[in-house]
Amino acid sequence: MANEIKTSVRTAVAGVGGYAGGELARLLLHHPRLAAAQPLFLGRVADEATTGRVPLESLHPQLALGGGVAQPEVVSFSWEKVQDAGIETVFLALPHETSREWAPEWLERGIKVIDLSGAWRLHQAANSAVYKLTDANEALAQSLQQEAVFGCPELHREEIANARLVANPGCYSTSIILALAPLLRAGIVDVDHGIICDAKSGVSGAGKAATAKTHFMYAADNLSAYAVFGHRHTGELLEQLGLTADQIQFTPHLLPIPRGILSTIYLRLKDSMKPEEVESVLRSFYASSPMVRIHKTPGLPQIQHIVRTNYCDIGFELAKDGKRLVLVSCLDNLLKGAAGQAVQNLNVMCGWKEEEGLL
Amino acid sequence: MANEIKTSVRTAVAGVGGYAGGELARLLLHHPRLAAAQPLFLGRVADEATTGRVPLESLHPQLALGGGVAQPEVVSFSWEKVQDAGIETVFLALPHETSREWAPEWLERGIKVIDLSGAWRLHQAANSAVYKLTDANEALAQSLQQEAVFGCPELHREEIANARLVANPGCYSTSIILALAPLLRAGIVDVDHGIICDAKSGVSGAGKAATAKTHFMYAADNLSAYAVFGHRHTGELLEQLGLTADQIQFTPHLLPIPRGILSTIYLRLKDSMKPEEVESVLRSFYASSPMVRIHKTPGLPQIQHIVRTNYCDIGFELAKDGKRLVLVSCLDNLLKGAAGQAVQNLNVMCGWKEEEGLL
Amino acid sequence: MANEIKTSVRTAVAGVGGYAGGELARLLLHHPRLAAAQPLFLGRVADEATTGRVPLESLHPQLALGGGVAQPEVVSFSWEKVQDAGIETVFLALPHETSREWAPEWLERGIKVIDLSGAWRLHQAANSAVYKLTDANEALAQSLQQEAVFGCPELHREEIANARLVANPGCYSTSIILALAPLLRAGIVDVDHGIICDAKSGVSGAGKAATAKTHFMYAADNLSAYAVFGHRHTGELLEQLGLTADQIQFTPHLLPIPRGILSTIYLRLKDSMKPEEVESVLRSFYASSPMVRIHKTPGLPQIQHIVRTNYCDIGFELAKDGKRLVLVSCLDNLLKGAAGQAVQNLNVMCGWKEEEGLL
Amino acid sequence: MANEIKTSVRTAVAGVGGYAGGELARLLLHHPRLAAAQPLFLGRVADEATTGRVPLESLHPQLALGGGVAQPEVVSFSWEKVQDAGIETVFLALPHETSREWAPEWLERGIKVIDLSGAWRLHQAANSAVYKLTDANEALAQSLQQEAVFGCPELHREEIANARLVANPGCYSTSIILALAPLLRAGIVDVDHGIICDAKSGVSGAGKAATAKTHFMYAADNLSAYAVFGHRHTGELLEQLGLTADQIQFTPHLLPIPRGILSTIYLRLKDSMKPEEVESVLRSFYASSPMVRIHKTPGLPQIQHIVRTNYCDIGFELAKDGKRLVLVSCLDNLLKGAAGQAVQNLNVMCGWKEEEGLL
Incomplete structure (x- = not known):
């Protein structure tokens, strides 16, 4: 080097x-x-x-x-x-x-x-x-x-x-890209079926400006979706994951917490696989990456595991059909994000x- | 009568x-x-x-x-x-x-x-x-x-x-059934593509028993998915909506709030439609239902709109392709739920x- | 009439x-x-x-x-x-x-x-x-x-x-006046020793304007005292309770919740009393007041008892010396307040x- | 050594x-x-x-x-x-x-x-x-x-x-002792008038056991006083500060946050002093203590300043009479506490x- x-x-x-x-x-x-x-x-x-x-x-x-x-x-x-x-x-x-x-x-x-x-x-x-x-x-x-x-x-x-x-990278993008990249590069995802990313972020993601949406009374005890079909981080997903706009869909939500993102990602595999095979794809990909932690399936990460750390935690569950996959990816939007x-x-x-x- | x-x-x-x-x-x-x-x-x-x-x-x-x-x-x-x-x-x-x-x-x-x-x-x-x-x-x-x-x-x-x-009915079920029933009955949903329901509920949904998961320190400032592919309310969805288990998928999450459910629902329409046509299907269906409120698209409901009320609020956004639809449905799990x-x-x-x- | x-x-x-x-x-x-x-x-x-x-x-x-x-x-x-x-x-x-x-x-x-x-x-x-x-x-x-x-x-x-x-009346004032008025009118308080009111309010008390202090990131997971010795509601306390500025002291705090006030009030009685005597003074005073609820001592009210109601709840504990009294008064700042x-x-x-x- | x-x-x-x-x-x-x-x-x-x-x-x-x-x-x-x-x-x-x-x-x-x-x-x-x-x-x-x-x-x-x-030491005790010790050792406090400590703690202070009081639904959006006149940390205050039980009074409250203690402390000085004199007593006492931070009066610490740190932050305001003093002391109950x-x-x-x- x-x-x-x-x-x-x-x-x-x-x-x-x-x-x-x-x-x-x-x-x-x-x-x-x-x-x-x-x-x-x-x-x-x-x-x-x-x-x-x-x-x-x-x-x-x-x-x-x-x-x-x-x-x-x-x-x-x-x-x-x-x-x-x-x-x-x-x-x-x-x-x-x-x-x-x-x-x-x-x-x-x-x-x-x-x-x-x-x-x-x-x-x-x-x-x-x-x-x-x-x-x-x-x-x-x-x-x-x-x-x-x-x-x-x-x-x-x-x-x-x-x-x-x-x-x-953007905070949402990081959480989604890190979860999807290993599976996409392994060529096991049915991308034409469409990938759905339902992401939720704490309020610090909205920045320090005092606005109607960052007011405590708006965000506390609440949950709201926003920028459906139109969030700026979408471009990063397309370019980094090599997808087209009709292959991936991303809906952000505003969580009533200060920090943390959890993305729930839905996709279908091309062929039926075993959970341990999918886990192996993820583990191999991040074998030398100290800031990514893969959960042993069917364990799933939570926001409290990663808040105030630089880790991105990734877990998943696979349906009995071996095809429908739900990935969960978490990180602290101010740190790893x-x-x-x-x-x-x-x-x-x-x-x-x-x-x-x-x- | x-x-x-x-x-x-x-x-x-x-x-x-x-x-x-x-x-x-x-x-x-x-x-x-x-x-x-x-x-x-x-x-x-x-x-x-x-x-x-x-x-x-x-x-x-x-x-x-x-x-x-x-x-x-x-x-x-x-x-x-x-x-x-x-x-x-x-x-x-x-x-x-x-x-x-x-x-x-x-x-x-x-x-x-x-x-x-x-x-x-x-x-x-x-x-x-x-x-x-x-x-x-x-x-x-x-x-x-x-x-x-x-x-x-x-x-x-x-x-x-x-x-x-x-x-x-169950709390999750109510939020999902009320959003989907009008569209399914109208026959406009591509059910074989699969419907994805990403639902989030406040902690009161977990009941009054003091457990590790209802502890304040577990739930506060956190978000977690649970019962992926296996929540008990799934049967209600299948029976009430007339779907098979591979046509609908439901992932509940535990929100760090006392009350309220927000379900984000992803589906594809059989044929390309205009947003006002979809809105019309919803409005007609609930024309005589005082406890359902339909948002004017692209407006979306939020949990704070329905907490401590008996309303179920429903809104949606339709992609430019006129096919990919995102529904958002909210209710108070202890009241309408x-x-x-x-x-x-x-x-x-x-x-x-x-x-x-x-x- | x-x-x-x-x-x-x-x-x-x-x-x-x-x-x-x-x-x-x-x-x-x-x-x-x-x-x-x-x-x-x-x-x-x-x-x-x-x-x-x-x-x-x-x-x-x-x-x-x-x-x-x-x-x-x-x-x-x-x-x-x-x-x-x-x-x-x-x-x-x-x-x-x-x-x-x-x-x-x-x-x-x-x-x-x-x-x-x-x-x-x-x-x-x-x-x-x-x-x-x-x-x-x-x-x-x-x-x-x-x-x-x-x-x-x-x-x-x-x-x-x-x-x-x-x-x-002001929201803080109502919570403090309702707790103190019966005891002061009964002439049992040693007002010259000084009365201390440590009050805590939810964020809605700060109004709808988006400011640095109503930002979710400022208020959430936080507690802060403000306007020590200088809150505008002080005048109401003095006039309604017939006290001078050196007889009562009031410190507001900003709670990380949407609604609700809890005031903890410290005072000394002139003469040693029994708890049931103090309770009796409170109960008699509010016998015909449907919106005040007196807790049976040593029970104390909490914010969750009164949120979204028009009640003011009052309770107290008396020290073994029969003189040092701690009153707790709660109300919803947007309703009874x-x-x-x-x-x-x-x-x-x-x-x-x-x-x-x-x- | x-x-x-x-x-x-x-x-x-x-x-x-x-x-x-x-x-x-x-x-x-x-x-x-x-x-x-x-x-x-x-x-x-x-x-x-x-x-x-x-x-x-x-x-x-x-x-x-x-x-x-x-x-x-x-x-x-x-x-x-x-x-x-x-x-x-x-x-x-x-x-x-x-x-x-x-x-x-x-x-x-x-x-x-x-x-x-x-x-x-x-x-x-x-x-x-x-x-x-x-x-x-x-x-x-x-x-x-x-x-x-x-x-x-x-x-x-x-x-x-x-x-x-x-x-x-106990978590509450640390916050109160660190605020009071410098003033008491300097002999400037009118201890016979009585010192009042109104303390508020996050839920982690109640421990990991799942109980009715650590349930999210009990603690969230709430505030409650408890153990009035009877908290176990009182003994530490008496011994470390050299006070008698009628000279100090301590009321803990349960805050709807995971971590952090804020103690608001009310006392009277023996003689009228200037704010900068009081600040000087505090600063001198902690000149060689890296884990205590004194706020420049009338600045006051908040819980969000100290959460996830080992600092104890102390600030105060002095009334115009130069005698009535309000101290605010904050720390993270799991760290400095x-x-x-x-x-x-x-x-x-x-x-x-x-x-x-x-x-």
């Missing part, structure tokens, strides 16, 4: 104020490889105009350090600060429009980018149309869109290791153990 | 201590037709052995009356008390084994039975095998099983009006307005 | 879009005295500019009627509509500034006002300063402020029966049974 | 199946000092009688390791296994009766004990009577009770460093950094 293994790396987080940004800050601050190199936290700190810096705890009180030690700070952005800090890799935890505009600049300065938005995840223009992106330099953007690696280490470990621009997977990508890019700082 | 309309009726509730029993008590105590005839509440009151009676509020503190008035009481069972009270209709909110054993006795005494358990819901032996019932008088039990009317007023209003034994539907059945049996005491 | 008993009354609700407004609509639509006289719902319906009317269900989907019947509507305000509808009593469920400005106009037209805001609750200028009210006609406003009756029927039944302007109490006031004003339409 | 600093230590956890046991397992498995010495997990593994061992994940699925590596195991207890593993320190996460009986045996074998139960926390017989302990060797038990060190590192760091038997504090004690006993493995 081209990469030599680094002992550490200088990182920055842009957009540290959101939920994924906060989790990134927590993970990076306690990552054993980064102990000597505190990340540079970049945010909107307009309210502290004179100093251009606020303590991280003012955005995320849970991240304050005890015992009177100095608190990590969030500083207003400047290229000068980035250069002085010797940043080698940046995490962009920003709206996709901002990432689309800004990522090329970081790359141009020789800084690798791990982007948590949807800006660079899709390779086909038809699929990415949903993001309504307008690019100043369209040719460059198209070229980067082709170059960007979909940051799912379980599927693209090698490409990530050598990537300049990693597009961290966002910040945790981003750090996992950093580990892969640096040649470190994939799970480092994530257990 | 044979029934003349009664001004009131003497009712009893056996098994008032559970969640459905408590809701029944609440509904009956405030039912305008029963104001002059307080129900007889029967329970296990062994802890008050000397008197054989306890105040209802000791089982359900929320049902206490204020202002120093006399509290409703729960009394230990005796046929003498039942006779003295002139009971005409009894609600059995008991385990199915108990109902199976006990219902024939009530009927023999000329008392109509509305049974909330699964004991009498299924007409085919193969489907009811799941309940492992052993009957003292097998011939009588078989005969009653055939006679029993499935207590879904929207489908069997006439039979209920004339029934002696009403088998109140249990006690509320039982009172609705009482109303039908008495010739009263179906929604009386339920709004 | 001057009032003759009306068989019905024409009511209007201004501000039907909020949580209290929605509960008011639900209560009034099913109030047995108002069956023949549907309330006039007034709201901001700017988005339906051409018609000036929207179905109530578009604001509160849970209030839709089933069975294809006509839906209640919300209309944009005009005095013409108010006059045409023959409105006799209006509920104002609006911000206090709006109520302060608007209530005089309704009164001038001979329409009684039940105001749910804090605009008219306080008689002393020093206490009402917290609302920062500016009145066009200051003299009239001052006069009305004196005339307004604090709408707590358990304390002011007679005055409410004859009132033109009823100031519906807002819309339910407002309807209770309507009942009193009309000479109806106080609990009519509220059980 | 007598202790030399060890590079690692061999630990065992007895009672790994409970909530605190599970958190202990998680912390110890990832503790940097214990990487080369996996703890010995002891539990009831009767269901695996032939092997006497089950994978840890069968008790705590969230603790499974991914990537096909060997899973940690829980083994049935034997002194032989303890000896073979060379255990130096054991954590007892067991009922207090079991700890009382068993701790002497471990000590006798030269193994240090960190006990998470209430068995050894109290030095005065009158206070410990609440645990109704019966000791086989009463003299030995009394002697150990005197010897045991109350495991609150912020108050007893030195004694813990040299202790054989550490009695890990149990397993985290136990590991903190291990760190102190081994001479490691107090926060090692806890950030």
Whole structure:
């Protein structure tokens, strides 16, 4: 491999104020490889105009350090600060429009980018149309869109290791792709029958903005389906799984919990199989993947097993006919579905153990 | 119609201590037709052995009356008390084994039975095998099983009006049957493609027994699938919808909320249709059903719309291909899924307005 | 009594879009005295500019009627509509500034006002300063402020029966006042030692506006104290209980639940008493109050006993010294703490049974 | 100091199946000092009688390791296994009766004990009577009770460093003691006026047993006070704070959340002080305590700041009179209130950094 293994790396987080940004800050601050190199936290700190810096705890009180030690700070952005800090890799935890505009600049300065938005995840223009992106330099953007690696280490470990621009996957997509990829690649799924993904996510997936739908009174003690036939993550499913739009159908629901996704996936196998054969396909595929856990059938994962971890847990039950299969896939949308997977990508890019700082 | 309309009726509730029993008590105590005839509440009151009676509020503190008035009481069972009270209709909110054993006795005494358990819901032996019932008088039990009317007023209003034994439907079943029946009866569903019902229920559906799965720490902030391919309500779906076991598939999930069911149902239409045509099928079917509400497509119901009501809310979205349909059906498992539907059945049996005491 | 008993009354609700407004609509639509006289719902319906009317269900989907019947509507305000509808009593469920400005106009037209805001609750200028009210006609406003009756029927039944302007109490205040009033009036409390009220409220108390503090991610799985030493309801406590600011202290907390208030109140009795003596003081005081329930000591009320009811439940424990007393008082902030109490006031004003339409 | 600093230590956890046991397992498995010495997990593994061992994940699925590596195991207890593993320190996460009986045996074998139960926390017989302990060797038990060190590192760091038997404090007690100790030691509190502690805890504090009170339907959307004037942790408050029973009063409440305690504490200062003076007393006291965070007044901590951390957060507001003080103290009952504090004690006993493995 081209990469030599680094002992550490200088990182920055842009957009540290959101939920994924906060989790990134927590993970990076306690990552054993980064102990000597505190990340540079970049945010909107307009309210502290004179100093251009606020303590991280003012955005995320849970991240304050005890015992009177100095608190990590969030500083207003400047290229000068980035250069002085010797940043080698940046995490962009920003709206996709901002990432689309800004990522090329970081790359141009020789800084690798791990982007948590949807800006660079899709390779086909038809699929990415949903993001309504307008690019100043369209040719460059198209070229980067082709170059960007979909940051799912379980599927693209090698490409990530050598990537300049990693597009961290969507939370729903990760849960569905990891469950389906082994079976699809094994060629055992009757894709023409159609695959149905009934997915449920906690409220942090809706972001930090206070809206009618993130109001406690709307979400609590409730469950609602939304974006039926129209969720933006659909494109990732099609491209990563090699399916057409009439072969897979995805319905997200809003769960009355802070974090966690559970996807219940319905499909038919081409030929009748035994449960242990299906389990074997899954286990073989993830034999070297420390962040995926396969349940012994008919055991099924639950959200409480994976909340606050970077694991994706997968289980299934097979009908007596040996054909109708129900997969259940769970992950924490802020970790394996966002910040945790981003750090996992950093580990892969640096040649470190994939799970480092994530257990 | 044979029934003349009664001004009131003497009712009893056996098994008032559970969640459905408590809701029944609440509904009956405030039912305008029963104001002059307080129900007889029967329970296990062994802890008050000397008197054989306890105040209802000791089982359900929320049902206490204020202002120093006399509290409703729960009394230990005796046929003498039942006779003295002139009971005409009894609600059995008991385990199915108990109902199976006990219902024939009530009927023999000329008392109509509305049974909330699964004991009498299924007409085919193969489907009811799941309940492992052993009957003292097998011939009588078989005969009653055939006679029993499935207590879904929207489908069997006439039979209920004339029934002696009403088998109140399961909570999951009600939500799925009410969504699917209009489309199946209209003959527009491609049943051989298979129908998938991904259902989610609040914890009260699991009953009052304190178990590992009803522990707050298990259910809260969690979601889990269970009984995949094997839930007891499946038989009701097959019989009421006229489907075979390979035509419909039902996966229940445990939601971290007290009450409410949301079922997301996936099917294909035989021929491409317009959304307004599908909506019209639903609206026509329920034109005279006060307890069903159809959402204007693409609007979808949510659990918070129906909690603490006796409504079943149904909505849907149709894919652009005009064939792939996603139905969403919601109800309160303790009301339209249990006690509320039982009172609705009482109303039908008495010739009263179906929604009386339920709004 | 001057009032003759009306068989019905024409009511209007201004501000039907909020949580209290929605509960008011639900209560009034099913109030047995108002069956023949549907309330006039007034709201901001700017988005339906051409018609000036929207179905109530578009604001509160849970209030839709089933069975294809006509839906209640919300209309944009005009005095013409108010006059045409023959409105006799209006509920104002609006911000206090709006109520302060608007209530005089309704009164001038001979329409009684039940105001749910804090605009008219306080008689002393020093206490009402917290609302920062500016009145066009200051003299009239001052006069009305004196005339307004604090709408707590358990304390002011007679005055409410004859009132033109009823100031519906705050939710926290109601829970604390109802617990303390009997003991203070009996003269048994050592008020100079100081009374401490540690109160906890569900999120609906914070209103429908989407803010950082009503975001699900802020409130869920959390508890926080706020407005220590500075909550606006303090003035109501002082005036209604006849205490000075150093005699009572009140700390509200935000509970991770939709509805319900529990206040834990700490005080010392002047002289050592027996628990049954204290209980007797409470029971006597509320002997004719159907919406207050006293728990038999040492039983204590809980939020789940009162949610979705109009009851205020009160219980207590007395230390072995017979002096240190802990009172616990619970109510539903949207019912006994807002819309339910407002309807209770309507009942009193009309000479109806106080609990009519509220059980 | 007598202790030399060890590079690692061999630990065992007895009672790994409970909530605190599970958190202990998680912390110890990832503790940097214990990487080369996996703890010995002891539990009831009767269901695996032939092997006497089950994978840890069968008790705590969230603790499974991914990537096909060997899973940690829980083994049935034997002194032989303890000896073979060379255990130096054991954590007892067991009922207090079991700890009382068993701790002497471990000590006798030269193994240090960190006990998470209430068995050894109290030095005065009158206070410990609440645990109704019966000791086989009463003299030995009394002697150990005197010897045991109350495991609150912020108050007893030195004694813990040299202790054989550490009695890990109660969860409620820790939150209250840490808030009050600095002020009481500074002599600024009017203790005779009385201190009131209104404490609220998540459901995990009630333990893993499925009971009526841990049922989801009891705890969810609810709040209830319990054990008023009679909670077992009261003795710890009296002994550690040097107060008499009429000087402090403690009311616990059950919160509808999985984890976290918030204590609201009411007291009067002897003399009027400025807020910054009070803050200074707190900050000085905890200047060298990495696991306590003091909020800048009038900022107050919330449960979401400390959940899943080992921090105790403390804040306060002072009335304008400079005397009436409201303290708010928060911690995670399973971490700083149990397993985290136990590991903190291990760190102190081994001479490691107090926060090692806890950030």
